[in-house]
Amino acid sequence: MREIGSEEELAELLAGRNAPLSVGGGFTRGMTGEGERLSAAGLTGIRLYEPGALTLVAGAGTPLAEVEAALAAEGQRLAFEPMDHRGLLGTSGQPTIGGVVAGNVSGPRRVVAGAARDFCLGVRFVDGRGHVVKNGGRVMKNVTGYDLVKLMAGSRGRLGVITEVSLKVLPVPETEVTLAGEGGVPVLAAALGSPFEVTGAAVSGGRTLIRLEGLAESVAYRQGALAARLGGDWEVLEGEASAALWRGVRDVAPFHGKEGAVWRVAVRPGRAPELLEALGEEAVVDWGGGLVWLLVGGDGRAEEVRAAVERLGGHATLVRRGGVPAGVPALQPEPAGVARLTGGLTRAFDPRGIFAGAG
C-alpha cells in the first residue's frame, strides 16, 4: 500500500503513471480494484469549520469519526447520515470523508434531506493526467460553471483522486422519536406524503419504522398527528432507543454476520413490494421503499435480481459478492447512450486508464 502525503506528491505521481492504481481512503467498502493500492488517508485534517455558516472543509483522508466528533461538539452533524460498511462487509479500517463523498454514501435521511452529493459544496481532486482541479467552493449556493462536485461525488475513484471536500452540515435536532408498527411500504408512502416531516421511513426486522426529528414541541405534535392519520398501533421509541434503530437500518445490521450476496437496489418506492415478492429474499427496506437491501444465498441470483430491477425501474448494485460469479459486474449495466457519455468522461479525465479498475 502506497501512502500519499500531499496533493503535490499525488499530482506528480499521477502525471507520470502508466500502470493501474486502486485508490481508497480507509478501504472499508471492500473495493477490489486492480493495481497497486494507493491510500489517500494521509491527506488529512479539518481545514475550516464555521458552525455559523454550516460549512466544513476537510482533507479527503480525514477519518469520518474525526469529522463527526468535531461536528457533534458544536451540536451539528452530516445530515445525509453516511453508513458504516464495516459491519456488513467485515472490513476494518477507518472510513474517510473522501471515501464517503466518492461513494455518495448516504443513509436513511437521504429520502428527505438528500444524499451525500447534495451536501457536497466543493471538491479538489487530481485527475488521471495529474491535473489538480477545484470545483464548487464553500458556499451554499453556487452555479458558477459546471457542477463537477456532483460528478466527483459518487464517481468511485473512476475520474480522479479527491483530495479535499467542502460540506454543508446541519444542526442536530433537539429531539427524535420513532414510531414502530406495521403496514410496510404503503404506510411509509402515506407518512412521507403527509405534512409531518418524516426523516426516516424503513421496514426492518419485520417492523415498519417512521422517524420524526425537530424541536420538542413540534415532534410531540407531529407524532400524535401522524399516528392519528395512519391509524393502527404505534410503539413510540425515544432518544437513544430510536437512534440505535436507525443506526441499524443505516448499516443494514440485520445482515451482519450472515453469509450471502448483498444487493443494494434503488427502485421506484411504490414498486418495492413487487420486487420483494418477486425475489422472496430476506430484505431491509429504507427510503420509504426507494432502497431495498437483499441478502441472497447460493449463487446470489444475479440474473433474476437484475431482470426484476430492469422490469420495475432502478438499479441493483452488488455490495457484497457472496456466491455471485466473478464475471458479474457490481454495477447495473448502463443503457448505451449513458454508457457512451460515461465512457467519454472517464477517457477525458483518465486517458491512460489508471483508475480503470476502480469501482
Next chain:
Amino acid sequence: MQMPVPDAAVLAKTAQVVARLEAALPGAVISDPVELRAYECDALTAYRCPPLAAVLPRTTAEVAAAMRICSEEGVPVVPRGAGTSLAGGSLPTADSVILGLARMTRVLEVDYADRVIRLETGRTNLSVTGAVEEAGFFYAPDPSSQLACAIAGNIAMNSGGAHCLKYGVTTNNLLGLTMVTMEGEVVEIGGPWMDAPGLDLLGVICGSEGQLGVVTEAWLRILPKPEGARPVLIGFDSSETAGACVSAIIRAGLLPVAIEFMDRPCIEATEAFSGAGYPMCEALLIVEVEGSPAEIDAQLARIGAIARSFDPVELREAADADEAARIWMGRKSAFGAMGQMGDYICLDGTIPVSELPMVLRRIGELAAARGLKVANVFHAGDGNMHPLIIFDANAPGQLEEAEALGAEILTLCVEAGGCLTGEHGVGVEKRDLMAVQYGEADLEAQMAVKDVFDPHWLLNPAKVFPLGASERRRQGGQPPVAVGDSPRDI
C-alpha cells in the same frame, strides 16, 4: 461585451437550413425577421441579436430531428425556455438557431405515493405546483420569476429561490431527465428512483446552461405542502447587526424556510412602490417558518428571543394570512420597485454567511467610489446576495460604469470565500469573470466535459467560458492541453 463573429459559411446557407428544418418540422419554424425579434434577447436586455431562425418543436422526436439537421449543417443551437435568464444564457448569435421548448408543456405522469412528477420541460415553474396542489403537494424551488420561467431553464441554470434554504435548489429536486444531444441522440438519465450508481450525469447536466444537451422531459420530486407558514419581520439599525442575527439564528439550530434581507435603499424603493408598511431602517429581515400553528408559534418564539438580543428597531409577527401577505408583498415586488428607480443590473454572488457585514460595507464603499447606487435584497440564509446596481442606460458611459462596479463586487464575493453566481448562472454576463474564481486547469476540466457531450461545440457555445479560453474548441480545433496548477483555495 464581446460575442464571436458569426460564421459566414452558416449565414450563407440560411435558406437551406430553414428549408430543411421546415421540411422536418412543418409549422414549427420561424424565420421571418420581424417575428424573430421576439427571440433576440432574454432578461439581460442590454444585449440583443436576432437568431438565424427559431424552432418550436412539439415532441422530443421533433427536437431530435431539429438537432440532427443543425448538427449536420454545423449550425450552433441555443436552447430556450421562457427567456427569463438574467445572465444572457439564451441570448442568440446571428448564426444560431433558437430551439424553444414553449410548446412542450404537458404533464406526463404524477405519482403521489412516490412523490414524483414527469413533465415536458417547457412547462412553467409555477404550473408544476399548479398541477399537484389540489392533492396537497408542491414543487419546492421557487425562483421569483416562477410565473414565467420554464423548468427547462431552471434545470439549465440550477435555479433557486427564497425557500431553498430548507428545500434545496433545482439539482436537489431533480430525479431524472430526457435529453437530446447535439447529434440528435435521445438519452434517458435517472428516473423515479434515487441515486443511480455510476457517474452522476444528472448532476453535471443540471446547471450546464444549455451546453451539454437539450433537456425535453424531467422527473421532479414533489413534496407535501406544510400545514402552514408564517413570516416575521425584523428591522435593525445596521446591516452588520442584521447579518449577525442571521448567523445566530442558523447557529441556534433553527432552520427557517427562508431568511430574506433588504437594505435601506431597497426598503425605501419598495415602500414607495408597494406601500407594504415596512419600517424605515437600515436593514430588514423576513424570516419564515412552517408547520402547524402551534409549531409555528414555538419556532417564532425562539427566533424572536434571538432577534431581541440584537436589539431590533422593530419585530413584527404576522397575526394572520393578511399580514403575512403584506410582509411578503414588499419583498416580492422588490425587483419591480427597483425597476422604477432606473435601469439596474442584478448581481448574484454568494458569500459565506459570516462575511455578510464586511461584504455589505465594502459594496457600499465600492458603489460610492463610482457614484452609483446599490440596493441589496437577497437570500441571506444561504449567503446568496443580489446587489442591484441602479444606473441610467441613456446616460453615456453609465452602463459600462455599472458593469465595472458589478465586476468589482463579484470579485469581492470570490475573495470573501464565495462565488460569482449563486443561482442566475454565468451566461455571457459573467463569462469573462470566470478566471477570477477558477484557474486554467479548473476551466479546462469543465470544458473537457463539454467536449464529451458536444464534441464540435455547437450547443450554446459562446457562454460560460471566457471566449479566449474556449476559442480553439469553438473553432473546431483540438482541445488545448491544459498546463499549470490552480490556486490553492477552495
